[in-house]
Amino acid sequence: MGALTSFGVATGLFSVMVGWLLTYGPAAQYDHAAAEASYMVDDYSSPPIWPVVMGVGQIQAGLNSVSKSFTPPPTQVMDMAIGFATSQLLFTVAKLKIADVLVERPKTADEIAREIGTDQERTRRVLNACIAKGIFDIAPNEPTRSFYVNSKLSAVLRTDHPHSMREMILHQMGDAYDSWSFLHEAIKSKDEVVFATRSRIAEEQNAKGLDTDLSSFYGANPEREAIFQGAMTAMDSMAAQATVNDCEPIQQAKRVVDMGCAQGDFLLRMLSTYPELTGVGFDLPRVISTVEGNLSKLLPEASQKVAAERASFQQGSFFNVDELPAFEEDDVITMRYVFHEWSEADVVKILSNLRKAVGDKQVTLLVGESAIGDDPSAEVMPIRPIMDVNMMVFSNGSDRSPSQWKGIFKQAGWKLTKGYATRSSLGWTEATPV
Ligand SMILES: C[S@@+](CC[C@H](N)C(=O)[O-])C[C@H]1O[C@@H](n2cnc3c(N)ncnc32)[C@H](O)[C@@H]1O
Secondary structure, three states, X not given: OXXXXXXXXXXXXXXXHHHHHHHHOHHHOOOHHHHHHHHHHOOOOOOOOHHHHHHHHHHHHHHHXXXXXXXXXXXXXXXXXXXXXXXXXXXXXXXXXXXXXXXXXXXXXXXXXXXXXXXXXXXXXXHHHHHHOOOOEXXXXXXXXXXXXXXXXXXXXXXXXXXXXXXXXXXXXXXXXXXXXXXXXXXXXXXXXXXXXXXXXXXXXXHOOOOOOHHHHHXXXXXXXXXXXXXXXXXXXXXXXXXXXXXXXXXXXXXXXXXXXXXXXXXXHHHHHOOOOEEEEEEOHHHHXXXXXXXXXXXXXXXXXXXXXXXXXXXXXXXXXXHOOOOOOOOEEEEEOOHHHOOHHHHHHHHHHHHHHHOOOOOEEEEEEEOOOOOHHHOOOOHHHXXXXXXXXXXXXXXXXXXXXXXXXXHOOEEEEEEEEOOOOEEEEEEEEO
């Protein structure tokens, strides 16, 4: 037996022992209210320190390779092939708000089914499939083993969780999932925009005689756009504080202009972190018109004060140079997860407009996207290249590596000056006007 295999066996035995102790050992004095409360307090937006991030990444990669070496390739491929089932389980839980039902006390499948209006036996089977994925658990101190409770994972599907991922799931499954079934078509040509030509959404828009591009779809469906904006807010649950802390120009900025600010979560996170900083959030009129109402709903009191004192919001489209904010000397312009929605031609258009609006002011532009590199074999976060393909099918967009950004900036009058890795899946690419 090789050293790696022995390590894997030892790790496996250790995990089984810990799992047994947690379930049946002294730690199993399960207190429902305390468990639910404990799931609500973790701040998932704050990343661990750098050495932990690097160390955990290495350990994870090592454990994954050990686990794979024990799993025959056909079994691994089957697990991957059925991956859509996990997405659908999450969607069902999110749509029917099952995690909310379990906040009060542990419940049987029959009780849950009665509350959400579903079939009892089918509900039990769905819940058990969820448990296999770590979504929900069985209450450890109920002798019949038939009472379901939330787990750490299902807790973030609660509607009231401070890091709720519910709207992210509703958005991905409601708006993007269908387009993935046309990936085999999307791959054929860079002009193939499956979202706008083949998806169910395109069919719905066509039936109403409306344009089928993403912007027109959201413009015509405010309730779907609200879910999309909620999904953008959910992005902040994934180590967003790292996107603020790990970027020198943001640390040193006097004023930030956040282009495509959505509900303002990222802007307010920057302002809350740096007390001298002021900021402007910029987005489409129909988005900015919803920001004020949402700020009071979403933000803790302290952030609302920050919003009132140091943030302002401006509406317009970055495709129209006359609608852009008046930039000031030394502004730091942030654009986080904005460009990956757009084709290269559109990105060049937006950047050229920004360049015109900036004129002879010295500003720093920061583009924040999934930090995909030029060597795919060096990738440590599979979510990055997968989100890149998500953008391909969803909006004909793309995540881009530094070498791609270099060429794009050049076409639009900017120069790539630096890159900043963060303790999240996002990397910042910095550019200055030429
Ligand atoms: C993927 S979201 C990113 C949100 C936010 N920057 C973040 O990091 O959470 C893209 C944002 O760009 C905005 N957007 C799309 N087209 C726009 C346009 N023409 N002008 C200004 N903003 C636009 C959308 O409304 C949306 O809020």
